[in-house]
Amino acid sequence: MNQTSEYIDSYYQATGNVLPQQPVLTGDITADVCIIGGGMTGFNAAIELRKRGFDVVVLESGRLSWGASGRNGGMCLVGYCLGLHELDETFGPEWGRQLWDLSCESLDVVRERISEFNIDCDFQQNYIELAIKPSHEEELRAYQELMESRYDYNSVTWWDSDKIREVTTSSRYIGGLFDANSAHMHPLNYTLGLARAAMELGVKVFEQSRATKLVKGNPNQIHTEQGCVKAKQVLLACNAYLDGLHRKAESKTLPVVSYIGVTEQLGDRQPITNNMAMSDLNNSLDYFRPTADGRILFGGVNHPFNGEYKDSQERVRQRMLKVFPQLGDVKMEHHWGGLFAVTREYMPQIEHLGNDIYTAHGYTGHGVSLTNIAGRVVAEAMAGNAERFDVFSRIKHKWIPTPKILRKPALAMAIWKAELEDVLGS
């Protein structure tokens, strides 16, 4: 996963609206803000900052959207990895509500961007979270009750198994919570649409320009192999690829490798007939959705280490066959993996790290929507109004022990424990 000069081989790359290569940074330049990382976080922040009149530079070590933004499942969901009940309990009704409302705004920002910048990214509303066993149904029904009664979120309805069978051939599910607001999309094309919009607004973008060293000062200095950006303010938008650039930011997240498979085109064998995205409620969850050209995209296999499964494609396939056994003879035409960053709190880490350096990462599998609001609140804070930024930055993120050799087995054990609960739980 270290080769950054081109996009990895994926369904998204094969169907992507790839932009012309941007220049490599050479020599010294100045800017108001330097954003490190050309993914959803970086370009959302760049657009918001540029609209506020800032002079902005984006540095990307590979191609634009080379990281998770160009590889993910495209599930664009309301909320956080931390469930709503836990959100409510952990943060209390007022703060919990503010966090919830910001996650709703994330989806509004996505719709705004698509319409304002005319981004062609197969955006489709409608998503269902599926129950496999009675405890899931109980949890989802309680979730619906809380959403409607306390959070004024009224786009959800309960679907029984018969209704689910009307839209999918899978017979695995006993019910599900349908959400007409959450969505799915082609994430590489969305991010490249953001990148194009940012450049049209005047953001300077450099590819193949890895930030190798960040020297704090006034201004901060961000060094690359062939150049340097001097900028008062800096945003680390590097997700799980920080790799030593800023130890403090890195110490509260862990990288996890996740895999996706995409089938051949299915024609009238498409097992989801209404174009909606689906996932189940297991700790080690399956998520799947039809693509715009009639395939199934299937994800959910995670490797607990920052390493590779040799048989990852077969693992994804086996998980898909549990849901859609009738697809046994179907070819998996694309398969790939990528890194995402998780935090112990299952909440994003959006913080000011001191010296006008900010970070936004650790979305824990919910970044397709949350990066959009992250970019907005970081821009607000850089422009002098940190009120909404602080709704996130007040979250106390626990440090994850170093050295790395200890961090990885701890994560592996947590993931295996969660998977065991899926199998043993009622």
Ligand SMILES: Cc1cc2nc3c(=O)[nH]c(=O)nc-3n(C[C@H](O)[C@H](O)[C@H](O)COP(=O)(O)OP(=O)(O)OC[C@H]3O[C@@H](n4cnc5c(N)ncnc54)[C@H](O)[C@@H]3O)c2cc1C
């Ligand atoms: C396989 C997979 C499936 C996923 N599925 C979903 C999903 O369905 N729904 C969901 O909400 N989330 C999902 N996620 C998570 C989601 O993709 C991320 O949360 C989101 O894309 C984060 O965006 P980002 O811009 O912060 O990071 P990224 O898109 O990873 O961008 C970071 C960029 O920074 C660059 N970079 C890093 N270090 C440097 C440096 N020193 N100098 C210059 N550039 C640097 C990298 O090359 C990279 O392009 C998934 C992730 C993966 C890997």
